[in-house]
Amino acid sequence: MNILLLGAGGREHALAWKMSQSHHCDALFIAPGNAGTSQFGTNLPIGVTDFEAIKQACIEYKIDMLVVGPEEPLVRGVYDFFEKDTALQQIIVVGPSAKAAQLEGSKAFSKKFMQRHHIPTAAYAEFTADNFEEGKAYIAKHSLPVVLKADGLAAGKGVVIATTHTEALQTFEEMILHKQFGDASSKVVIEEFLKGIEVSVFVLTNGSDYQIIGHAKDYKRIGEGDTGLNTGGMGCVSPVPFMDDAFMRKVEERIIAPTVRGLEQEELIYHGFIFFGLMNVNEEPFVIEYNCRMGDPETEVVMPRLQTDLVALFAAMDNGTLADANIAYDERYCATVMAVSGGYPGDYQKNKIIQGLEHAGASKDVIVFHAGTQQNENNVLTNGGRVLAVTAYGNNIADAVDKSKNKLKEISFEGMYFRRDIGFEFGDSE
CATH class of the missing domain: 3.40.50.20 (Rossmann fold)
Structure with a gap:
């Protein structure tokens, strides 16, 4: 086709x-x-x-x-x-x-959906300019840290974890009164902070049946040790060591199955990927967010591990045979490390010549995925903040990350930066 x-x-x-x-x-x-x-x-x-x-x-x-x-x-x-x-x-x-994509398009919609279907998530309240003063009073009494989310799409930048009430109130004011994210922040969701480890699970569904196609952990902060500003993602690893059968069973029984049942019960047409952004809180899974598509850079580790024909899965989704599909994975670990432009996630320059790509496909254990590039005659140029995602297979996470970093040493462009500590908390987990 x-x-x-x-x-x-x-x-x-x-x-x-x-x-x-x-x-x-x-x-x-x-x-x-x-x-x-x-x-x-x-x-x-x-x-x-x-x-x-x-x-x-x-x-x-x-x-x-x-x-x-x-x-x-x-x-x-x-x-x-x-x-x-x-x-x-x-x-x-x-x-x-x-309508179904509002699971990602509106934080308030997704939180209400989770409440209706008894899906574990953080306690929350939502506010607009109409009840702005109530929102301020709510924040003043809220325990810290507190999470503020722009309701609509904000290019991955609409979430702030405030550690003081002053910061929370300033953020709230910026979002609602000063329209920091335009219409996306005309409504703000305020959530309790869940302390734990983040992980993402990916499902393909036709709105009644589903298949889990992978999971991953990404690293959003620009700086090593998870410091600095949030980005679209600086790297990713899969599989995640704590995602054992017992935890995955909880995720499926308490979160995935009720979500798909909820879509069916509410007659929401859903033929595609669901991205479950989860928090592991003392071995209990909670939903932080839904996304209505695959993640980036998670796709760069989920797809290399998925051994099942993806187009065949899409066809099965369409023709009603998805429940019968067999999902197979490469048993190796996968890691991706993102090379970004200097200044990202703030201001950065484009159109920098990328050197060293001619050998990018030479290794069967390493794949270089382009994130923000464009072709110009004989050169490949940078064309975004996140430029290249270098993915590698390994016997453990550290091995995969090392292979990615070694490949990145062969590639260069002016201002290039990447985190060298992706997967740091897992050491050389087998």
Whole structure:
């Protein structure tokens, strides 16, 4: 079949790499893609929310399946756009409806959904400009630290963990009164802080059946030792040592199964990935957030470990046989280390020439996924804050991370930075 993949990051390069291995994939197109995705298909200069241009590409290239990488087109209703258009209705769309995508698109929606279906999560309250003073009083009495979340999409930057009441009140004011994130922070969710270790679990579902396709732990802080500003993710490891059978059983019974049942009961159309952002609190799982797509850089370790044909899983999702699919994993550990532009996550420059990529595919144990790159004649240039995700297989986490770092020593661009301590708390876990 002919497949169109939406997106331009490391997640999309990893999905393109994985889907291109399927014998079900006849032709792959990526919109807009990056310098790395062009190795596996044809990049199309189309924005991910330009639905009319996406429609024309689907007709021109006889697309059979649309795979949606980022969240914005899902929240804006790309599934619904295809479902309502007679020229597009026969195309399989991997992604939820706009209403179901509110699990990510609105923190308040997702918290209420979890309450209705008795899914463990942090206690919370929500506020707008209309009850701003009540919000201030709520914060003043709240235990510390306290978590403030912009309700809508804020490009991964709408969450603040405040350690003082002054910081919390200033953040609250910035979000609501000064519209720090525009409409996304017109409503703010205030949550209790859960102390534990974060982990993400990834599921493919048709809204009634599901398959777990992997899990991972990412590292969001810019600085080593998990210090400094939050980023989109500086690295990732999988499998996570504490994700044993007993903990995974709790996750499935208390969180995954009730979530999918809830989607079905509420008649929310969901044909795609669910990203469960979890916190392990003394061996008990709690949901921090849902995302309606795969994570980045989690995809860069989940896809290399997944041995099942991804396109076949998408087809099974569509034709009702997902429950019968067999999920197989590579038993090795996987780690990815993200090389970022100087100044990220603040201001940074683009269009820096990347050196050393000519040997990037030379090792069977290391894969270089492009996150923010573009091709310019004979050079690959930086085109984002997060530039490259270097993924490696290893016998343990430390081994995989070392292989990633060794590959990064062969690559350079002006201002390049990466964390050298990804997976630090796990040592050489077997």
